[in-house]
Amino acid sequence: MNTRGYAAHSANSSLGLFRFDRREARATDVVIDILYCGVCHSDIHNARNDWGGAKYPMVPGHEIVGRVRQVGAEVTRFKVGDAVGVGCLVDSCQHCRSCARGLEQYCENGFTPTYNGVDPHDGMTTFGGYSECIVVSEKFVVKVPDGLDLPGAAPLLCAGITTWSPLRHWKVGTGSKVAVVGLGGLGHMALKLAKAMGAEVTLFTRSAGKEEDARRLGADRIVLSTDEVQMATVKGAFDLIIDTVPYVHDVNPYVATLAISGTLVLVGYLGPLEPMLNSAPMVMGRKAVAGSVIGGLPETQEMLDFCGQHGITSDIEVIRMEDINASFERMLKSDVKYRFVIDMSTLPAV
Template sequence: MTTTGALQLTGSGVVRTRVRRRDLRPDDVAVAVSHCGVCGTDLHAWHRVRSGGEPVVPGHEATGSVVAVGEAVTSLAVGEAVAVGNIVDSCGACAMCRAGQENFCERFPTLTYGGRDRLDGSTTQGLWSGLVVVREAFVHPLPAGLDPAGAAPLLCAGVTVWEPLRALGVGPGTEVAVSGVGGLGHLAVRLAAALGARVTVLTRTAAKAGQARALGAHEVVVSTDEAALATCRGRFDVVLDTAPRAHDPAPLLRLLALDGALCVLGALERLEVDVLDLLVGRKRLTSGGSGGLPATRELLAFCAEHGITAQVEVLPAARAAEALERLQRGDVRYRFVLDTGELAHP
């Protein structure tokens, strides 16, 4: 067993600490973490800890390089650039796992932090750290040409929007609207446009129009402008709702064309829906969470082919608390990524 530097969320703030990493099992890979994103989930964890919850090492979207492999590992080698996402194990046997949807494992996937190791029962510690040990199957080769900092958020934010885009058949001829242009939304715009869809951004802020078009949006509609929103009624095949707070879905459902789908990805809270808003037009309400292993690797390959990474602001690990505070205020365009390389050193 070895130890590594890490950042821990505590009631008094973000503190530097050391965490233990297990000795390599036969199918394990040790990864030196170089970059890790700051996700809304990390912000929620910070709130829980400050409200009396147990301290935690967060982080679940990271890139780095292989520094050691177990004796049974065949697909990865020391020195290889890799990425790790928000699950690090699953049962591998249930219907969801067999379908390549390990993120929906019926016995619950092992989360990268705050999860329970399936063999020794220990609590998993996250990727705001210098080193992590993960099963080979859950370590993804990072395609050449992808910037490690910009690629890190693909492992959570990216695959969270990628799976529904693929499941809903988005491609040439599809009309897609993206509501909210943040960590999830900006990647949804880039990916949908690269898939060949016509993309409209729905935003409450007219000043974001230039940013949205720079990401690949063909049109921008200010959602607080009722007249402008009315012109979009019945138009979209898919609406991806990435707004981070609970809100009434009815205005978005009215924008859907016949058999259109509203996919709620940002606010995973209680949602009240009038069935008549679904009935007229045979509309669908759906959601998604993270991604399975096949979708994650498909996404990484697609992003390498199309030159897509997240738009990030990289901060040294020592400024993690600042990243959380600014994320809380919405002061980010569009994802913070921590340079975690320094955490490998005492």
């Protein structure tokens, strides 16, 4: 089906209106009219080929919320009119050990990303949520709970699940002591979710002046990570640290704030650590530095249901589709609190 979207045509070109073909719905597919799509930092990295492997033209977007327009003959979980979401993946092998455990994000044969990928069934390029509609297997669609604000729910499909997954895996609950490094799209969701799970929550930040906002989002304490005196007061304090910083940075000062058997989880940065990670405090305190990426479909639905029960959505600024290039530049300057969301009704008609 012919579809309108916004696409990048090279690593250094602006995104612009683009027409392309979606596949016709298969028996197990759901056709979704996209209402809102969050703007993730990885959309910039992919569009500008910062990580390599970009395929052009590219339609970004993997924080998708919309309503079901059509369902295939074998679809059982959704009906026309349902509010639904699509996150970072639209397929996986479905038979490896990870997929069998509902951990499709760790598919041993490689999952199919929502955009900049190739559909394993027909070889078509996958195009993302900066568009008017999308066709997805029902296994990779989640239900948005009734009453949840739809624009604010869109970033839950990446920023939300990226922070929820480690919080759940490391069994955060009442009495847990959790710290979050960085206050951006991921960090603000980590604060909200950890607080709602019953944890005592601390924000690590390099920037003074964030205390009021951090407390509003759920932080019980704010620690300026550049202040050695403040850092000394939280030595050995935390069961879990969610590190959302998206660039190379020194994690050693944060390791010192872990309790015995505590874990620091990197969710924002992919690449070598610099300076080198000192293993001594890890060995002597059974501490760990780990990593985590998004979540599988069961976990994503669990997260959305939790957010529905607690009224949790992302703090957003809604933008028009034509403002996406300016929004990319603002994101690079951290000039957003805390996520841009595109109103897809503003997609140009021609």
